[in-house]
Amino acid sequence: MKIGLIGYGKMGKAIERIALERGHTISYKIDSKNTIDQVQLNQADVAIEFTQPSLVINHIEQCISQGTPVVIGTTAWQEQLGHVSKLVAENNGALLHASNFSVGVNILFNINEKLAALMSTHPDYKAQIEEIHHIQKLDAPSGTAVSLAQGIIENNENYSSWKAETGSWPTVNTGELPIQAIREPEVPGTHTISYTSTIDTLTLSHEAHSRDGFALGSVIAAEFLLGKKGVFTMRDVLAF
Numbered sequence: 543m544k545i546g547l548i549g550y551g552k553m554g555k556a557i558e559r560i561a562l563e564r565g566h567t568i569s570y571k572i573d574s575k576n577t578i579d580q581v582q583l584n585q586a587d588v589a590i591e592f593t594q595p596s597l598v599i600n601h602i603e604q605c606i607s608q609g610t611p612v613v614i615g616t617t618a619w620q621e622q623l624g625h626v627s628k629l630v631a632e633n634n635g636a637l638l639h640a641s642n643f644s645v646g647v648n649i650l651f652n653i654n655e656k657l658a659a660l661m662s663t664h665p666d667y668k669a670q671i672e673e674i675h676h677i678q679k680l681d682a683p684s685g686t687a688v689s690l691a692q693g694i695i696e697n698n699e700n701y702s703s704w705k706a707e708t709g710s711w712p713t714v715n716t717g718e719l720p721i722q723a724i725r726e727p728e729v730p731g732t733h734t735i736s737y738t739s740t741i742d743t744l745t746l747s748h749e750a751h752s753r754d755g756f757a758l759g760s761v762i763a764a765e766f767l768l769g770k771k772g773v774f775t776m777r778d779v780l781a782f
């Protein structure tokens with residue numbers, strides 16, 4: 543498969559290595575010096591986009607209007623999912639997005655929803671989410687933390703919204719789920735959900751050891767997307 547890389551930073555480089563190991567070729571690499579306007583996107587069978595929240599919607603629009611299937615890893619654009627879904631439908635396009643492409647985190651998403659449902663009838667347990675990432679990360683809280691919070695809100699009647707702060711825990715009102723974002727050098731991504739009562743604490747945690755899991759998941763997602771039409775997520779790839 544011919545893959546176009548939109549974003550050739552920390553993730554783009556990890557994806558290139560894993561794509562080549564899996565027998566794919568790289569058609570182009572887009573970064574701040576070689577931007578999307580300078581490249582014929584449909585040279586590639588599929589594009590994989592990991593850039594920045596401020597760029598991703600323009601990149602999606604360009605890929606979909608030029609008929610290029612695209613895998614989106616960039617985070618912090620979910621409020622535009624309605625616009626993006628409409629665009630994909632109108633152009634009979636193909637797009638796959640995920641806040642986290644690692645298999646381990648997608649298993650965590652599944653367990654998180656089940657635990658949230660079990661905890662719904664135990665309001666004495668207070669939930670919280672902590673995420674730790676490298677200091678270059680532009681968005682906070684992480685897309686993964688937001689997905690985890692949504693999984694709790696949809697399955698636990700004690701929570702109806704989330705509130706986040708960087709570097710400390712937010713003060714919350716009843717029904718608000720607290721998220722703390724921590725930034726430390728070199729951390730690829732660690733997410734911890736805990737439920738604490740006066741009696742005990744129950745904890746679910748995922749710690750990425752490198753970016754390889756995110757990169758491998760995005761290449762597997764690109765392989766899945768080839769020949770399909772519509773909007774997909776890692777749930778479709780992993781058939782959860």
Ligand SMILES: NC(=O)C1=CN([C@@H]2O[C@H](COP(=O)(O)OP(=O)(O)OC[C@H]3O[C@@H](n4cnc5c(N)ncnc54)[C@H](OP(=O)(O)O)[C@@H]3O)[C@@H](O)[C@H]2O)C=CC1
Nearest residue numbers: 549550551552553573574592593615616617641642643756
């Ligand atoms: N869904 C998932 O599993 C994961 C998602 N992410 C998300 O992916 C995104 C990228 O992360 P990461 O690779 O660490 O970030 P980096 O900052 O390392 O890379 C960003 C890339 O975007 C490029 N870029 C900057 N400006 C432009 C522009 N105008 N046009 C085209 N490209 C441009 C940069 O170019 P240059 O190199 O020239 O500066 C760089 O190659 C983030 O949103 C992050 O949250 C990250 C990991 C996993």
Ligand SMILES: O=C(O)C1=N[C@H](C(=O)O)C[C@H](O)C1
Nearest residue numbers: 617641642679684685686731
């Ligand atoms: O920016 C990152 O590095 C990561 N971003 C994603 C997120 O926002 O959840 C996924 C992963 O945690 C790494």
